[in-house]
Amino acid sequence: MSITIHALAENKRGSFPENIRFGTVFSDHMFTQVYDEGSGWRDARIGPYRKFSLDPAAAVLHYGQEVFEGLKAYRRADGGINLFRPDQNMRRFNDSATRMMMPQVDEAFHLESLNTLVGLDQAWVPDQEGSSLYIRPAMIATSPKLGLGAADSYLHFIITGPAGPYFEQGFNPVSVYIADRHRRAVVGGVGEVKTGGNYAASLLVSEEAARKGFTQVLWLDAVEGRFVEEVGAMNICFVYGGSKIVTPSLSGSILPGITRDSLLQLAPVLGYEVGEERLDIHRLLADIEAGEVTEVFGCGTAAVISPVGQLALHDRVHEINNNLPGPVAKRLFDELTGIQYGLRDDPFGWVTPLSSVADCPAPLRSQTG
Numbered sequence: 001m002s003i004t005i006h007a008l009a010e011n012k013r014g015s016f017p018e019n020i021r022f023g024t025v026f027s028d029h030m031f032t033q034v035y036d037e038g039s040g041w042r043d044a045r046i047g048p049y050r051k052f053s054l055d056p057a058a059a060v061l062h063y064g065q066e067v068f069e070g071l072k073a074y075r076r077a078d079g080g081i082n083l084f085r086p087d088q089n090m091r092r093f094n095d096s097a098t099r100m101m102m103p104q105v106d107e108a109f110h111l112e113s114l115n116t117l118v119g120l121d122q123a124w125v126p127d128q129e130g131s132s133l134y135i136r137p138a139m140i141a142t143s144p145k146l147g148l149g150a151a152d153s154y155l156h157f158i159i160t161g162p163a164g165p166y167f168e169q170g171f172n173p174v175s176v177y178i179a180d181r182h183r184r185a186v187v188g189g190v191g192e193v194k195t196g197g198n199y200a201a202s203l204l205v206s207e208e209a210a211r212k213g214f215t216q217v218l219w220l221d222a223v224e225g226r227f228v229e230e231v232g233a234m235n236i237c238f239v240y241g242g243s244k245i246v247t248p249s250l251s252g253s254i255l256p257g258i259t260r261d262s263l264l265q266l267a268p269v270l271g272y273e274v275g276e277e278r279l280d281i282h283r284l285l286a287d288i289e290a291g292e293v294t295e296v297f298g299c300g301t302a303a304v305i306s307p308v309g310q311l312a313l314h315d316r317v318h319e320i321n322n323n324l325p326g327p328v329a330k331r332l333f334d335e336l337t338g339i340q341y342g343l344r345d346d347p348f349g350w351v352t353p354l355s356s357v358a359d360c361p362a363p364l365r366s367q368t369g
């Protein structure tokens with residue numbers, strides 16, 4: 001498979017505002033390819049960022065047959081660019097597609113396309129501390145058909161956009177509202193894949209939390225409303241006695257985060273004990289009150305680590321570490337971002353420098369359109 005490239009004669013913008021609101025500014029180019037039942041994937045191309053034309057009957061618009069991914073490109077001090085475990089995102093994209101009855105994408109080709117796109121728009125990878133280029137691959141069902149059933153045509157695309165530091169006011173804890181009536185996902189459902197409906201379904205509760213003065217929602221299991229699942233669109237970790245990190249085991253309704261997996265591998269190397277367990281919220285709140293849980297934090301690509309300072313169930317607020325970021329969260333944040341930005345050794349081989357193909361824009365730009 002090959003990619004046709006129609007690059008703009010020059011980048012529209014190599015510079016952008018310092019405080020970009022996440023997900024509102026997009027780079028010059030995008031990748032697209034289309035799928036038809038008979039012919040498979042075809043027409044892979046990178047061209048200027050543009051609007052789509054979709055049939056109003058397109059299946060995605062009615063039944064939400066869609067999957068997506070989220071990863072970042074990081075600017076190194078030497079000017080180069082790193083991706084972090086992109087193979088894991090490519091694999092998860094296909095896992096999501098399988099669950100949503102969508103076609104598989106060749107993982108190596110997906111990664112090559114992403115690489116080429118980021119290489120072409122490398123001027124958009126910011127170099128301020130803590131900033132990055134956010135990369136959003138997605139696939140949608142485009143068949144114009146209202147009868148319920150898997151579509152037979154699809155559009156796969158990748159867009160990117162600069163993202164400022166997640167913590168504009170420093171590494172500050174968030175306040176979390178425990179959803180007591182609504183559930184994010186059920187075992188056997190689609191909570192463990194990245195599909196749009198999960199996020200649409202969470203908006204009502206986020207709004208309820210915001211109205212009560214909280215910034216994030218903690219989700220409990222759907223069967224008993226007792227076991228901790230996730231926080232917002234992040235996985236969650238609890239620190240016992242400053243040395244043991246526990247996170248809910250993958251229950252079938254928890255999204256298997258790549259940041260979560262990375263922390264589970266990295267933390268033992270740094271001397272922490274780690275565990276994956278079924279975690280009862282009442283037990284956790286009691287352990288917080290007893291001072292045994294010393295830190296709570298969310299983890300995901302966007303923030304890497306997001307300390308939690310308050311957890312509220314019904315009207316009772318439980319404060320963690322005096323609502324201050326803790327040393328374990330800070331250490332893990334520094335170590336993991338250190339690896340991502342190429343400031344620390346990478347013993348796990350997680351970092352993929354942007355390939356030389358993408359680093360050499362001259363031949364690729366020759367097909368200017």
Ligand SMILES: *Cc1c(COP(=O)(O)O)cnc(C)c1O
Pocket residue numbers: 070194230232233234235255256257258259260299300301302
């Ligand atoms: C994407 C996501 C995560 C975090 O996954 P990472 O691979 O670490 O970015 C966690 N929970 C939900 C619901 C997600 O969508």
